[in-house]
Amino acid sequence: MILEEIKHPELKNHINMMYMHGENNNHEAIEKTEAIIKEYIQDKEFIISVEDNEPVKIPYANDGEYLVPIFTDKQEYENGMEYFRLNEMDENKEYAIEKLNYYKKLKEDPNFLGYIVNIARISYILNIAIL
Template identity: 80%
Template sequence: MKIEEIKHPELKNHINMIYMHSENQNQDAIDKTENEIREYIKDKEFIISVEDSKPVKIPYANDGEYLVPIFTDEAEYINGMQYFSLNVMDENKEYVIEKLDNFKKLKEDPNFLGYIVNIARVSYIINISLL
């Protein structure tokens, strides 16, 4: 699959719905939408930034915890790399197009908090309970 073929408008819609449900404090709707996200990401491929064939890790807090950025389309990836360059984190970065379950070892790492969608805007964190 080519980078320009990766598009996830449905996931973006789910993310927007989570924010709306959060503002309305509707936990049942949040849970339902999270289940829809869980089902959606099972068989979809995403753009994942890598370095030396390993996913790029973004430190989160000071205790070794981290997130792995993923991108839902080419424009998001380009914006994310621009964000990385502003923070001097873009050197030697490439991308792969993979399903999230191809990085199963991440799930076993207690410091892995999940995948961050669209790091340039800090859109949404897919936590490990959804994987």
């Protein structure tokens, strides 16, 4: 699969729905949408920013916790790389196209909080419970 073939408009729609459900305090709908997202991401490939064949880790707080950025399409990836450049993290110029379970050892790391979708806009975090 190549960069231009990665497209996940369904995931983006589900993320938007999560925000709307959250604004309406509709916890039942949030749980249903999380279940849909969990099923959706199981067999899909995403663009993952890597350095030395390892996922890039974005520090979150000061106690060693981190997120791994993923991207749902080429435009999101290009925006994310611009974000990295603006924040002096531009050494992360490589990417891999993988399923999220490819990096199984991440789930075993207690400091791994999940994947952040579209870091340039910080649209959503796929936390450990969803993975």
